[in-house]
Amino acid sequence: MTRNPLSAARTPFIRLLLPLLAGIVGQALLHLPLWGCLLPGLGGLVLWGLQTKRGTIEEQYRKREFFGWGLFLILLSAGATLHYLQQRPYRLPEGFYPIAVAHIDHKAVEKEGAYYCPASITGLVDTLGHTVPYREKVALYFEKSLSAGRLDYGDRVVFEFRLRPIAGIGNPGDFDRATFMRYQGIARNQYLADERWRYIGHEPRSEFRAWAAMQQTALAHRIDTCHLAPHSALLLKTLLLGDRADFPPDLRQSFSASGLSHILAVSGLHMGVIASLVYLLLFPLAWSETGRKLRPLLTLLVLWIYACITGLSPSAVRASIMASFLLTAEFLERRNSSLNALFAAAFFMLLYDTRLVFDAGFQMSFAAVAAILLFYRRLNVGGKSPYRLVRWASSCTAVSIAAQAGALPIAIYYFHTLPLLFLVGNLVVLPLLPVIFGLALLMLLLTALHLPYLWLATATDLLLRFIEGLSLAIDHLPGSHLEGVWLEPRYLWGYFIGGILIYLTVKRRSKRLLGLTLGAAILFLAADLATHRAPCPEIVVYEDPQSTVVQLSDRGHCYLLLPDTLPVEGPLPGEPYRQQNGYASYTLIQPGTTPVEGPQLLVDYPFALFHGKRLLLLDTPGRKGSDTQLPGERLSIDYAVVDRQFDGRLADVVRLFDIGQVIIGANVHPSRARLWLNDCYKQGIACHDVRTEGAWTYRPAR
Structure with missing residues (x-):
């Protein structure tokens, strides 16, 4: 028997694992329909049929590869099909169901401001009290109370059924919680105040797990x-x-x-x-x-x-x-x-x-x-x-x-x-x-x-x-x-594929594998250098419930506009994104800061000129005009960013400025944000609400 530990003779399960893994990853990247997932499996069955046809021993030996390729295609199809079935979106039954019955799948975990419990909905209840079977894994956040803190595996609860999709990335570079939860089979969540749910008993689905x-x-x-x-x-x-x-x-x-x-x-x-x-x-x-x-x-x-x-x-x-x-x-x-x-x-x-x-x-x-x-x-x-x-x-x-x-x-x-x-x-x-x-x-x-x-x-x-x-x-x-060390996915793939090739080259001492390894390394480096791009100049308005932070970055320089005059404690939002793009340090610009000028950039708080685009940060009602503004003329502003400290309305701003787009900071109260959205709609001005739509980004055309 061969001494190579990666040979198929010593590790036969590698022949089963690789096609299954390829099918799962392929389905995750391509999002094929069900028939597309099943098609390779049908091809594998055809190859098996050809291999099992009667014939001489020599003919069957020549067809031995049909069995291997057929098995590969069947497992490839199995991986893609299983992933398709497990990633299917849940379909609600027709009708109105205000109440849901859920099984708690894990004991309550204390989070900031709530207790978190993954749960499985087992049924929906309509207005007449009729229960319809329904299955969906959800994330429930309970208001902190003694009863919520005692929830454990097997507990059953009823609650007002108002699930919402889990929000994705709020800021570029931040942790993608929606994707993380989706890979756990959870796509929706709900916060439950103490009066919105009720404990109805203990009935674990698995006695052993309980x-x-x-x-x-x-x-x-x-x-x-x-x-x-x-x-x-x-x-x-x-x-x-x-x-x-x-x-x-x-x-x-x-x-x-x-x-x-x-x-x-x-x-x-x-x-x-x-x-x-x-x-x-x-x-x-x-x-x-x-x-x-x-x-x-x-x-x-x-x-x-x-x-x-x-x-x-x-x-x-x-x-x-x-x-x-x-x-x-x-x-x-x-x-x-x-x-x-x-x-x-x-x-x-x-x-x-x-x-x-x-x-x-x-x-x-x-x-x-x-x-x-x-x-x-x-x-x-x-x-x-x-x-x-x-x-x-x-x-x-x-x-x-x-x-x-x-x-x-x-x-x-x-x-x-x-x-x-x-x-x-x-x-x-x-x-x-x-x-x-x-x-x-x-x-x-x-x-x-x-x-x-x-x-x-x-x-x-x-x-x-x-x-x-x-x-x-x-x-x-x-x-x-x-x-702050960042790796792109291609480097991760390159590391492991290169490591396997180097291991096999050293193990077998093969000149052919050595040439293949060196050739693959040269091609990877050439492709990486050809596709490498420096960070693009951009404006980012981050999602932060405490303050409105506007980032202007270009050519290794990064400036942050912050309406607060208090000293900054802790990292500001967007720190992972700045580390990813190589902005280890930044210049903080607050009310009273000396104006900053650079190539394609001029910042004089609360105004900024960036690659020909004018930006205004609205932080107080008093900041509606400019000393350089001519009487009877409105200054053209491409982007107006609204902070919670600004208590005016859009009508107050458009009397002085010609606004191209309004960006509502995430710290603006939802009721005021809705007023701004309605006013922008009536005025025909584009509007972006950072609280609900995530961070706003502008990249000038090169």
Whole structure:
């Protein structure tokens, strides 16, 4: 058998995964109709029919490729069809249904100003009280109250049915929440005041999942009562249970900057530690042949229960499926490939939910594990050393470098942070995790048996505080990480495709693959240079409920018009977009600021001239004219931006200015915004409401 770990002989599931993945991604990009998704599958069945025709052995051997191509087309069609079916928009039944019945799918998570619960609508109720079955996953935000905070999996509620589509990107460069929620199967949401909903009982759709949720809540409560420091308790719940609802965002940022964010999600690392501990505790079973058979199966059972208790995250499910293949192979006394188990896990998970391929956790988990399986042995240069300390250091270093090589580009793409000292933190933290898990599990066991456990709590607390302090110390070191790093999707694809080609070239030592790799690299660089464009000059009015922020950027210079005279605290809206376009610094222009002049730009608050376009920021009623305005003439203004401080009407402005378009800031009260919209409609003036339509952008023609 070939020794290449990526060969089809050792990893047969790669032949199933690639066409399925291609079908899902293709459908997401092309949005084919149902018949277009099914067409490749029909072609695959035709090829199978040709291959199964009677003939001599030689003829059937020559047609063997028909089976492979037919399987490819069938799985390609299956991926596209499954994604089409899972992405179908929900269709409301005909009629008027003011009330909806919903099943709470997750316990309430406290957000700013509300409790968030993903839920599944199970029926709609009309005005006569008749219930019509209906299925839709939604995001419900409940007004903060005791009853809303107690909502948990399996609770049933009724509420006034007024769902709205989830708003997309408010500002360019911001987190696209609508797309993120859509890949979780949720397209609409609703805020519910306390009098707009009612609890009607507890009826979980899955008794096992309800039991798992109850166990997670009970374990979280038990951790809270173990006399740990507040941050230590939160960190332990995150490490052990995957419960990050109350984990502080600033501390999460420190873990990310120090390269330790992967320990905050239940992943293969955590599952491996749990499996090792369970396997070790079951060592008495190794004394008999029947026990040796049961040992891997019992370990597997505990792993799946643990995965369910922690919420069945993509990384936990992936690790459990991989463990299922490997431990089942041990039970059957068969050899198995870890890479094949990884591809099998991805295949079955995508069959169940095609949207997982667009989940950042799914991508990072599989990329990291694949990199470890491919590169660990080559990176573990000290693995054969006679000294245990050298072997340990080499193993930890190899795992950390391989995992970062696989997951880091994806993390940078989504989170725009590059940790430079990740190796320092991982070399210290990774060996401590099994100790922390063992102490924590023993501590929870002793608390359940009402035995003394304070010495265990003290030791666990010291280790958790040490990890927290280490992440903060690394975060505060100069040059420990880079923020504002942006990767375009083409660079991400280029990184992974190039990495696979380089790996195969080195593995096979093939001149043909070397030429292919170099040629692909040259073509990629040439295409990237040919299509590279500098940031365009533009005006942006950002969506911000606090203040109206107008950005004028061109040729490496960025100016922000802000009507407030108070000092700015914290980043202004649009910071990710400015980082993406290379505007590391900007000039803030407020009332009383000295006029600024540059190529194609002149800013004299509240006026601006940008590439021949005149802009006026309306912030107070007193700012209606200009000292240079001639009597009896109206000054031509292309764009008038309305701030909440301006309490005038459009009629007050058009007496002095000839307005081309009105942009209503997001901080203007909705009632006043509607008045401006009506006035603009009557005057025949174009109008853009930033609150409802998102940030307004103007780019001059080149």
